[in-house]
Amino acid sequence: MASNVPAVPTRPRTLVVAxxxxxxxxxxxxxxxxxxxFSVRADAMAWGAGWxxxxxxxxxxxxxxxxxxxMSVITMAWAVHSVLHDDRVHAMxxxxxxxxxxxxxxxxTVFAFMDIGLPIDTSEAATLMxxxxxxxxxxxxxxxxxxxxxxxxxxxxxxxxxxxxxxxAAALYWYASVAVYSVIxxxxxxxx
Amino acid sequence: xxxxxxxxxxxxxxxxEEVVTSTDPFVMSxxxxxxxxxxxxxGSIAGFLVGLERLDLSSANVxxxxxxxxxxxxxxxxxxxxxxxxxxxxxxxxxxxxxQCGGSLVFPRAAALACWTWVIGAGITVVGFLVDGGLGTPGxxxxxxxxALTLVGLLLVIGGLLLVSICVMTTxxxxxxxxxxxxxxxxxxxxxxxxxxxWTAMLPVLAANAVLAYVDxxxxxxxxxxxxxxxxxxxxWMFTHPAVYVLALPVLGIALDVLSRSTETDQRNxxxxxxxxxxxxxxxxxxxxxxxxxxxxxxxxxxxxxVLAAFAIVPVxxxxxxxxxxxxxxxASNLGxxxxxxxxxxxxxxxxxxxxxxxxxLHVIAPLDLLDTSVTGSQFMLVVGATLLGVGAGFHHxxxxxxxxxxxxxxxxxxxxxxxxxxxxxxxxxxxxxLLGQTDFTGASLAVAGYPGSGVEALNFVSVVGSLALVGxxxxxxxxxxxxxxxxxxxxxx
Numbered sequence: 001m002a003s004n005v006p007a008v009p010t011r012p013r014t015l016v017v018a019x020x021x022x023x024x025x026x027x028x029x030x031x032x033x034x035x036x037x038f039s040v041r042a043d044a045m046a047w048g049a050g051w052x053x054x055x056x057x058x059x060x061x062x063x064x065x066x067x068x069x070x071m072s073v074i075t076m077a078w079a080v081h082s083v084l085h086d087d088r089v090h091a092m093x094x095x096x097x098x099x100x101x102x103x104x105x106x107x108x109t110v111f112a113f114m115d116i117g118l119p120i121d122t123s124e125a126a127t128l129m130x131x132x133x134x135x136x137x138x139x140x141x142x143x144x145x146x147x148x149x150x151x152x153x154x155x156x157x158x159x160x161x162x163x164x165x166x167x168x169a170a171a172l173y174w175y176a177s178v179a180v181y182s183v184i185x186x187x188x189x190x191x192x
Numbered sequence: 193x194x195x196x197x198x199x200x201x202x203x204x205x206x207x208x209e210e211v212v213t214s215t216d217p218f219v220m221s222x223x224x225x226x227x228x229x230x231x232x233x234x235g236s237i238a239g240f241l242v243g244l245e246r247l248d249l250s251s252a253n254v255x256x257x258x259x260x261x262x263x264x265x266x267x268x269x270x271x272x273x274x275x276x277x278x279x280x281x282x283x284x285x286x287x288x289x290x291x292q293c294g295g296s297l298v299f300p301r302a303a304a305l306a307c308w309t310w311v312i313g314a315g316i317t318v319v320g321f322l323v324d325g326g327l328g329t330p331g332x333x334x335x336x337x338x339x340a341l342t343l344v345g346l347l348l349v350i351g352g353l354l355l356v357s358i359c360v361m362t363t364x365x366x367x368x369x370x371x372x373x374x375x376x377x378x379x380x381x382x383x384x385x386x387x388x389x390x391w392t393a394m395l396p397v398l399a400a401n402a403v404l405a406y407v408d409x410x411x412x413x414x415x416x417x418x419x420x421x422x423x424x425x426x427x428x429w430m431f432t433h434p435a436v437y438v439l440a441l442p443v444l445g446i447a448l449d450v451l452s453r454s455t456e457t458d459q460r461n462x463x464x465x466x467x468x469x470x471x472x473x474x475x476x477x478x479x480x481x482x483x484x485x486x487x488x489x490x491x492x493x494x495x496x497x498x499v500l501a502a503f504a505i506v507p508v509x510x511x512x513x514x515x516x517x518x519x520x521x522x523x524a525s526n527l528g529x530x531x532x533x534x535x536x537x538x539x540x541x542x543x544x545x546x547x548x549x550x551x552x553x554l555h556v557i558a559p560l561d562l563l564d565t566s567v568t569g570s571q572f573m574l575v576v577g578a579t580l581l582g583v584g585a586g587f588h589h590x591x592x593x594x595x596x597x598x599x600x601x602x603x604x605x606x607x608x609x610x611x612x613x614x615x616x617x618x619x620x621x622x623x624x625x626x627l628l629g630q631t632d633f634t635g636a637s638l639a640v641a642g643y644p645g646s647g648v649e650a651l652n653f654v655s656v657v658g659s660l661a662l663v664g665x666x667x668x669x670x671x672x673x674x675x676x677x678x679x680x681x682x683x684x685x686x
Contacts (some may be wrong), residue, residue: 022358
């Protein structure tokens, strides 16, 4: 027998919408920095002034970080998929792995900063690079903290199929952080 | 027998504690509103002092050096926009828009966090300006640490404004009542959605500029971005054409709603106005217009995109004005012999917005060479003044809902007329002075002031009178607001 109860209207997912707006703001922040970076770089190149000194920026740290972030996309998607299917154990595992990959990326970036032979006040290029990579570091740390809190919620059984918005919101933010890093990788580490 | 400690009674909670711990949007609205208007007054006083300095263009009389003049001149713009007008708008938006959407503000704790972040950031910014910091100085005569402090304050202010914008946008997109489509939204809610979208796109870029300057400034010799005479130039795009227009966008929505309700007349051509206001927001997107990063030989403010945006926004403004005029034409008879103050202020606000767009278009005509003249200041004052009048109209129109009964229409109208007079005098005199060759920042020597033609002394004097009228009008509004809140409080107690 068909139910006479009217269907509940589909409402937009408040947390995901807010996360989209917030993530959009963060992306605009990086968009601004990238625009300045590429604009100043293009001017320097046009005048034949050069950009980074030869060999100052190594591809390996950037490449390792990119690989780490790319793996974290898969684990984050795994977390979303697990929550969607009420698979708590896999959700916790995926979130923990994503967080660990984030911490690994932070560790690698800090190591690269300590190791790089390019002080921040050397040139416009160095200042811009440190500002952009440093800002992204903050973005990843914020994502790791968010994931840590999500993990605690999942341990308490609060992230379920019915209440999955916070995981989706965090995933959106995390994917954006990976997308931003891919621009850093190509624009700074590869193109130099 | 056991003895059990009992918790202290909640009745001991002080009113200060209640305010600080409150997440009620109406309490936050008062903080945004009063804080914003107090800081607008402070910014206007800074503008008045700079105006006094301009009475004698050949030397520094009020201030001790050109650097100090610059600090107050830049403080006037920053405080008016980011610390004053925009937060005051938030006072209306965070309370009125959720009600228009048939719900309540989502994430009230985040909105409260945003409010207090702004309060702390505004305090730090003002202190930064007062302790010889600000946003750099042309002669490098400021204190570097204080400049860094100002930038930190500014970043907190931007963070607070962004967070509350996200709360409001989410409320409109996700929290509005079922069946209420975006096309059905009242104009204030619609223009807020458009404006908040542009704010969340532009403010992060301003933050990026500030972070870059801060990183370069801190602790070592600055390379380029943190050099004292370069910081303002990197941030100034936010306070000029076209970015400054986005301030006025919610005011257009407020004016359309106020007029429609006061005249008891439905707005005709609703879809046209929705598109026009959206276009107004689109044309206000000004992050590209950063002269500091110009490629040599191709100044961005003379590029086709910038010039086109300046001209395209004029007909858009006229369309909105047409909507206002049409509503007035059909519903003026319902206003009675004494139109309510909010109607008068709304009409003046829309007229000033249109005047601002006209001055903006004039300002980019290359043969006139007005880009660095006081025409820029004229446009700034007209648009910011329009926003102020719209805020005043909004607070009076929805005051009973936000605060309670007890509004003072006479005082609101008197203050509003003084504000309008001040803005008009400032705008017109700066426009003419700019045409006579006076630079936007006049410094403390004739060379910096651009050796303007004769007559600017008298115009600058009239401008000072305008600044005085503006400060006076704002003072009257503050008194009206305090009396309103007191009356509402007494009424609720009785």
